Amino acid sequence: MWLARVASMLLGLFVLVAVATRAFAKCHPTTDPDKSDIANARAAVAANCDCAGGTSHSAYVSCAAQQVDAMLVNQSCRRRVKKCAATSTCGNLGFVTCCRTKGGVTRCKMAKSAASCQAKGGTPGACSSCCDACPAPGTGPSCPTSTTSISTTTTTTTTSASGDQCCLRTVLCGPFDTCQVMTSAECAGAAGFDVGPGDCSGTSPCSHATTTTPPSACCVADQCVFEGLCECQSIDHGVFMLFRSCTPNPCVTTTTMP
Numbered sequence: 001m002w003l004a005r006v007a008s009m010l011l012g013l014f015v016l017v018a019v020a021t022r023a024f025a026k027c028h029p030t031t032d033p034d035k036s037d038i039a040n041a042r043a044a045v046a047a048n049c050d051c052a053g054g055t056s057h058s059a060y061v062s063c064a065a066q067q068v069d070a071m072l073v074n075q076s077c078r079r080r081v082k083k084c085a086a087t088s089t090c091g092n093l094g095f096v097t098c099c100r101t102k103g104g105v106t107r108c109k110m111a112k113s114a115a116s117c118q119a120k121g122g123t124p125g126a127c128s129s130c131c132d133a134c135p136a137p138g139t140g141p142s143c144p145t146s147t148t149s150i151s152t153t154t155t156t157t158t159t160s161a162s163g164d165q166c167c168l169r170t171v172l173c174g175p176f177d178t179c180q181v182m183t184s185a186e187c188a189g190a191a192g193f194d195v196g197p198g199d200c201s202g203t204s205p206c207s208h209a210t211t212t213t214p215p216s217a218c219c220v221a222d223q224c225v226f227e228g229l230c231e232c233q234s235i236d237h238g239v240f241m242l243f244r245s246c247t248p249n250p251c252v253t254t255t256t257m258p
Contacts, residue, residue, distance in 0.1 A: 027077040037073045041081045042141050044071040049090070051128055051142075052183055057091035084131035088142065093185065097125040097133035108134040126180065144180060163187075165198040167206035179206045217241035219251035 028034045049063035064085035068078055089095040089110065098109050098117035108130035111117035117124045125133035125143075132140025166187035168178040179200035187194045195205045218225045218232030219239040224246035225232070232238045243250045 025074055025076055027074060027080060029077060029080055034074055034077055038077050038081055039141070041068050041072045041077075042084060044068075045081070045085060046141055049085075051088070051090035052185060054091035057088075060088070060091040061085050084129045084142070087130035089128045097127055097130055097138070098122040099125055099134035099136045099138075106134045126182075144182070163197075165195045165200050165205050167193040167195055177204070177206050179204050217243040217246050217250050222249075222252045224249045224251045 029038055044067040045064045048067055049060055051060060054060040054063075061082070065082055068081045072078055072081065087108070087110070089097060092110070094113055096111050096114050096117055098111035098120070099106055100109065100117075100120060100122040101107075108125070109122075110130070111120070111122065111124070114124040123136040125136045125138050127133040127138040127140060127143035129140070129142035132138045132142045137143070163181050163183045164187060166180050166182040168180055181198070181200055184194055193206075198205065216226070216228070217240075218227040219241055220232075220237070224241075225238065226246050227238075229240045232240045241250050
């Protein structure tokens, strides 16, 4: 009886040690079981934390941390999953992930807008987290789930997400020929052209031609920027003014300029 009781206690101690060891084992994110563990934790974050409609970035990161603590088996992978939430646009309205290549190395950072990203030589991404965004367009749980078909004239993207049909450009100031379903805010953040509800199936609604209008005054609120029509309307969402310069500022004056 005494030997059986000791054996039972030793078995229980072994189980506790094994569980504790697993909970803090070294994280191997590219192989299972840690790969699936991380995927499950990120799926829980996506399902329970509001990215697009969050009140603030810090609130989103706090929610993500709670989900990670509750779902992650190997807690040594905790920092990796939390980093994906911290380096995301969630809770930051208008922000985009931005992929920039220097010295042959591509890195991702947050940019306040698609225009800001492009001004620094970067490529705006459709994914909300830097863990998935680069190289653009990116793949992973924070990216729109899509299938793409490419022809010689247009590129049509269909997606299972709900929202409006957003027409995107594949090159700066090129035609709006890529259709993707996004919310209105996501479309604006990606410098897209919202053409209303739909699922991008069938005939592509994206057939807007590019413009060759030379740079002129672009009014964004009361600020004047010297840009072409396509940058003004689609990137800065401004009002294009047929003035040759921004001095004096035509956005805050009634002065008629040549």
